[in-house]
Amino acid sequence: MRLVHVKLDPDLRLKIYEKVGIYANRFSIPEPRVLLTTREVLDMPREMTEGARTSAYKYLGLSYNKQSLIFLNIRKISDEKDLENTIVHELIHQRFPYLSHGRRFNKLVRQGLRGKKFPPYQKRK
Ligand SMILES: [Zn+2]
Numbered sequence: 001m002r003l004v005h006v007k008l009d010p011d012l013r014l015k016i017y018e019k020v021g022i023y024a025n026r027f028s029i030p031e032p033r034v035l036l037t038t039r040e041v042l043d044m045p046r047e048m049t050e051g052a053r054t055s056a057y058k059y060l061g062l063s064y065n066k067q068s069l070i071f072l073n074i075r076k077i078s079d080e081k082d083l084e085n086t087i088v089h090e091l092i093h094q095r096f097p098y099l100s101h102g103r104r105f106n107k108l109v110r111q112g113l114r115g116k117k118f119p120p121y122q123k124r125k
Helices: 010-026 038-043 080-095 103-113
Strands: 033-035 061-064 069-072
Touching (some): 010 033
Parallel strands (some): 033 069
16 A cells, blocks of 8 residues: 555545554653644744654654654555564654664664563653
């Protein structure tokens, strides 16, 4: 199933929100607000999307960690697998806010995709 140029109808929206809800639960994070179009990014208050507003279109997805907000760039996501990967990638950013991209990050994404549960984030002192 290709999502490119597929109309972002209410069914697809709901399906995506459900997926995000399931993963958020497994990762023990609050369910983030989900933006699915660059229009929605631009419509958010500036302080919510600071750092990536007009550049958002370039990315498959973005995580605004402190705001509990993610952007999934549906126009760039070409199939179900891409969608799943992008959701898990952005939610791993939310669950492991201190961690940047790299081997450990990728390992956590793979574990997340396989259905692993993560305990709640404990702030380090
Ligand atoms: Zn990332």
